[in-house]
Amino acid sequence: MIQRLFPHPLLSLILWGIWLLLNNTLSAGHIVLGAVLAIFIPWLTSSYWPEKILIRRPWMLVLYIFRVLFEILVANAVVAKLILGPQKKLKPGFLHYELQLTSPVGIGLLANTISLTPGTVSCDLTKDRRYLLIHALHIDDVEAIRAEIHRKFEKPLLEIFITC
Amino acid sequence: MLEWILAILILIGAFFTLVGSIGLYKLSDFYMRLHGPTKASTLGVGAILIASAIHFSFKTDGVSLHEILVTLFLFITAPVSAHLMAKAAIHIKVKQVERTRQLEEK
Numbered sequence: 001m002i003q004r005l006f007p008h009p010l011l012s013l014i015l016w017g018i019w020l021l022l023n024n025t026l027s028a029g030h031i032v033l034g035a036v037l038a039i040f041i042p043w044l045t046s047s048y049w050p051e052k053i054l055i056r057r058p059w060m061l062v063l064y065i066f067r068v069l070f071e072i073l074v075a076n077a078v079v080a081k082l083i084l085g086p087q088k089k090l091k092p093g094f095l096h097y098e099l100q101l102t103s104p105v106g107i108g109l110l111a112n113t114i115s116l117t118p119g120t121v122s123c124d125l126t127k128d129r130r131y132l133l134i135h136a137l138h139i140d141d142v143e144a145i146r147a148e149i150h151r152k153f154e155k156p157l158l159e160i161f162i163t164c
Numbered sequence: 165m166l167e168w169i170l171a172i173l174i175l176i177g178a179f180f181t182l183v184g185s186i187g188l189y190k191l192s193d194f195y196m197r198l199h200g201p202t203k204a205s206t207l208g209v210g211a212i213l214i215a216s217a218i219h220f221s222f223k224t225d226g227v228s229l230h231e232i233l234v235t236l237f238l239f240i241t242a243p244v245s246a247h248l249m250a251k252a253a254i255h256i257k258v259k260q261v262e263r264t265r266q267l268e269e270k
Binding site: 018021022024072073075076079080083084087090091092093094095111112113114115116117119121122123124133135137139142 | 179180183186187190191192193195196198199200202203204206207226228229230232233239240242243244246247250251253254260261265266
């Protein structure tokens, strides 16, 4: 019963939060209206989300978000330096990143994080979902970039999302 | 004090937005130009929006949280649009700078 009412409890919670933020109030009316929407929208769209999203360690996700925000700051300093520096020195290139993550939400989050952080933009995902194609603004050492992505982003995500 | 924090945030925002634009103008191929707007401009706009949120939270009654939401949406949509553009560019084989490192065969 609860399973059918709330196919995606997390999505409901997020929708509710966003509704209240959008209206910028905490009045009773909007709390109720937001709750109604938060129940109905996941219910109506549940057929598009067949797999369940399971988050094993919610506090790790919060930690991850703060880490990403910090990395975005660092990334911007690095990219600003690359952009303002001489162009001839830049060695752009593509690289494959072998994924260990299997959950679609996890992969999506990782791709988004990669695009927001140091000199890399995710370009494509192979059909079998095993490799992520990444474009880097400046490559010194391919293995170093791979190791950094794995250590900083994929490892925490592996702990957060369980596959099912 | 508050004015100082706001001024610093707005300056940081303006600086990174400028860097993003310079990148868009200066870098040599499509894929490299993608980096400017996805990163620098995102942080630039983010910093300006945070300044706006702080300003209106202190100057008017109640807290102003719209800006947080804008930042959130920006952080979600910017990488996705960059990803789609890059994917489309690879598909139609947009020209790359000659020194671009190519993929190893899988």
